[in-house]
Amino acid sequence: MAQLPRSLFVTDDAKGEAFTDAPLRLPSLNFNLSAHHIYCLCMEALAIEPGNSFLDIGCGSGYIAAVASLLVGPTGRVCAWDLTAEIINFALFCMGRLPVTLPAPIEFDAHNVFLPYSKDPALKFDRIYCGAACPVQMVSYLHRLLAPRGVIVVPVEMELQKISAVGNIFCDTVISFVQFNQLVIPKQADLDKAYAAHPLHSFPPLAPSMTVEEKKNRLMLEKLASQGKLGANSAVMRAMLLLPRCHFVPEEEKADAYKSYPMCISRYGFNVSAQQIYTTCMELLDVHEGCTFLDIGCGCGYLTAVAGILVGRVRLRTPLPF
Numbered sequence: 475m476a477q478l479p480r481s482l483f484v485t486d487d488a489k490g491e492a493f494t495d496a497p498l499r500l501p502s503l504n505f506n507l508s509a510h511h512i513y514c515l516c517m518e519a520l521a522i523e524p525g526n527s528f529l530d531i532g533c534g535s536g537y538i539a540a541v542a543s544l545l546v547g548p549t550g551r552v553c554a555w556d557l558t559a560e561i562i563n564f565a566l567f568c569m570g571r572l573p574v575t576l577p578a579p580i581e582f583d584a585h586n587v588f589l590p591y592s593k594d595p596a597l598k599f600d601r602i603y604c605g606a607a608c609p610v611q612m613v614s615y616l617h618r619l620l621a622p623r624g625v626i627v628v629p630v631e632m633e634l635q636k637i638s639a640v641g642n643i644f645c646d647t648v649i650s651f652v653q654f655n656q657l658v659i660p661k662q663a664d665l666d667k668a669y670a671a672h673p674l675h676s677f678p679p680l681a682p683s684m685t686v687e688e689k690k691n692r693l694m695l696e697k698l699a700s701q702g703k704l705g706a707n708s709a710v711m712r713a714m715l716l717l718p719r720c721h722f723v724p725e726e727e728k729a730d731a732y733k734s735y736p737m738c739i740s741r742y743g744f745n746v747s748a749q750q751i752y753t754t755c756m757e758l759l760d761v762h763e764g765c766t767f768l769d770i771g772c773g774c775g776y777l778t779a780v781a782g783i784l785v786g787r788v789r790l791r792t793p794l795p796f
Contacts, residue, residue, distance in 0.1 A: 475517075475541055480510065483535040483568050503561055505534045506655065508605065512634075513538060516627045519636045519649055520601045522546060527598075529619060530554040531587045531628075532605035532657065536565035536580060542601070543576040550578045553599070555585040557658060588615045588660055589668045604628035607654040613637075614700050617644050629654040640758065687731075691718040694732045698753055710756045713783040719749065722774040744773045756780060 481492035484507065485500050492498070498507040517538070522528060522545040530539040533554035543552045556562055562582045569580065583593075587604075591597050598621040607629040608616060616626055620639045627636050627649070634650040660668075684692070695714055720731040723739060723746065730737055737746040756777065761767055767781040 475514070477544065477574050478537065478540050478572065480507070480537065482571055482573075483507065483537040483540075485564075500535070503534075503564055505532070505556075505561060507534060507537065508654075512650075512652065513541075515649060516603055516634070517541060517545075519627050520603060520625055522601050525549040526600040527551040527621065528553070529599040529602045530605070531602065531616075532556055533565060533582070534561060534605060535568045536582070537568075538603050538605065539565075539580045539582075540569070540572065540576060542603070543578040543580055544574075546578050548577040551581070552578045553581045553583070553597075555583050555587060557584060557586060559584050586658060586660055587619075588612060588657070588665065598624065600624050602626035602628070604657070605654070606657040607631060608657050609659070612657070612659060620644070685718075687718040687720045690720070690732045691715065694719070694734075694749060695753075698750055709762070709784055710753060710780065713780045714753070716783060717776065717779050719746075719776065722746070722776040722779075739774065742773075744771070746774060746776065752777060752780075756784075761785060 479492075481489050484492050484498060485502055487502075488498055488500055493510075495510045497509050500507070522542055524545070524547040526546045527550060528539075528542040528546055530536075530542065530553070533539050533556045536554055539552050539554035543550075546552060554565065556565070562584050565580075565582055569576070585591060597619070599619055600621050601624065602616070602619060604616065604626065610630060613628070613630060616628060617637075617639075620626055620637075622639055624639045625636060627634065629635070629652050630646075632651055632653060633648045634652045635646045636649050637644050637646045692715060695711060699711065718731075720728045723731050723737065724741055726741075727737060727739060732749075734748060734750065736748050736751075739746060759767075761781050761784040763785060765785055767778075767785055769775075769778040769781065772778050
């Protein structure tokens with residue numbers, strides 16, 4: 475940051491406030507620069523390394539993208555997106571007056587992050603900074619941009635969160651409490667049209683031969699994947715697709731088998747956890763073929779069965795009551 479004076483990233487009328495540690499509004503371009511201590515906090519949390527790929531969402535004048543370029547070095551990659559060509563042109567103007575040569579050229583583009591990137595729909599990044607607040611229900615659209623073990627720092631409502639990709643799930647930590655302008659969300663019709671061509675999650679197609687219970691199970695797991703609580707193509711997802719949850723509860727409890735809360739199996743005196751708890755636990759455990767697995771307090775045996783598919787073998791000490 476010492477190599478990149480902030481005054482080079484603001485309009486002429488704002489230069490007098492460029493070095494004030496407070497948010498800085500550029501009214502002619504309709505965006506803000508964050509207070510400098512927020513930028514420092516975010517970049518420290520991202521822990522950018524040489525060779526990383528980096529995305530700056532809501533890049534504005536390109537300040538954070540330029541800092542990232544110095545950090546990723548010549549073997550890294552930096553992309554920077556904002557909504558309008560006017561903002562992108564101003565960022566390019568700012569790049570032209572920098573006192574240093576950036577080792578990783580910045581790829582600027584006018585693009586809404588919630589839509590598939592037409593130039594490369596499968597593009598993923600090691601590190602992502604988001605300079606505007608993301609509604610909770612839209613965070614899964616950002617998950618899709620993270621590479622394995624990737625990290626994103628993003629304001630979610632009023633929480634500044636660090637979200638890390640761990641296996642096929644996403645773990646968030648609150649760094650601070652902040653107030654950012656909100657990202658622009660496309661209309662639902664535009665999202666539906668865009669993702670018809672580039673699905674957000676690539677599930678296997680629905681088979682005509684699927685039973686009603688198999689379809690309910692599938693819809694439950696799809697919802698969890700859309701919330702970032704289960705990898706759409708993970709081994710855990712594939713195992714759970716084979717095991718409709720209704721087969722692991724008594725007949726009188728089947729109506730609640732696909733609800734999003736814990737179930738009390740009163741006949742036998744135990745609880746079945748909410749499905750999102752099971753998915754998170756199994757993703758974190760990284761159960762794989764050939765390993766040994768112990769299910770303590772196995773209850774109805776659901777996780778035992780999931781693990782059995784993943785490791786290739788199940789041994790039950792006592793028969794299940796149903």
